[in-house]
Amino acid sequence: MNNDSTDKTTVSGYISVDFDYPPESESKIKSGFNVKVAGTELSTKTDEKGYFEISGIPGDMREFTLEISKRNYLKRNVTVNGTGKLVVSTEDNPLILWAGDVERKGVQDNAINMVDVMEISKVFGTRAGDEEYVAELDLNMDGAINLFDIAIVIRHFNALPSRY
Known part of the structure; x- marks a missing residue:
């Protein structure tokens, strides 16, 4: 061949x-x-x-x-x-693909877990234009980091790649 x-x-x-x-x-x-x-x-x-x-x-x-x-x-x-x-x-x-394995210090841990919730919580309540707003943590890209973003993470909480 x-x-x-x-x-x-x-x-x-x-x-x-x-x-x-x-x-x-x-x-x-x-x-x-x-x-x-x-x-x-x-x-x-x-x-x-x-x-x-x-x-x-x-x-x-x-x-x-x-x-x-x-x-x-x-x-x-x-x-x-x-x-x-x-x-x-x-x-x-x-x-x-499931959103929620948040990059922390340049690394993702290959799990959707409490670390991801905590990262989003640090900027919870911010909106596009706010100094603290982090666009990458606005998972649904609606211009606000809120309960919708936390719910996206919780949806597959404790998931690992093997669970797909």
Whole structure:
């Protein structure tokens, strides 16, 4: 088997979230998820609709893992089997990532837990424009850090990547 472009695999799909957000925030929320083929340098980021596509995956990789991540979201790994043009999710049935694994001192701990609630609590009650407001902790991007953001974290409290 030679490794020309006809032997390459392409994988595509959509990523979304499982919480409500203002319609004007959709493109910010769905874009920027990093999707990487584990063990390779192949990766991409989702667009404003949550769509991704990675091509050039060696045809001899009949099973591979997609590592999906974004700041303040719990990482997710998805095993993919097959070759050719593979679709792992659709716009109507996207892969869901859970918000709430808040970055603290540049690191996420791969769990949604009390540390995440405490980080958001430090800026609770602030609004866009306030000096203390931290946009990255406004998980639903509605311009305020409030109970809606805490509820997003609580929704999957104590979750680990293995719980997806």
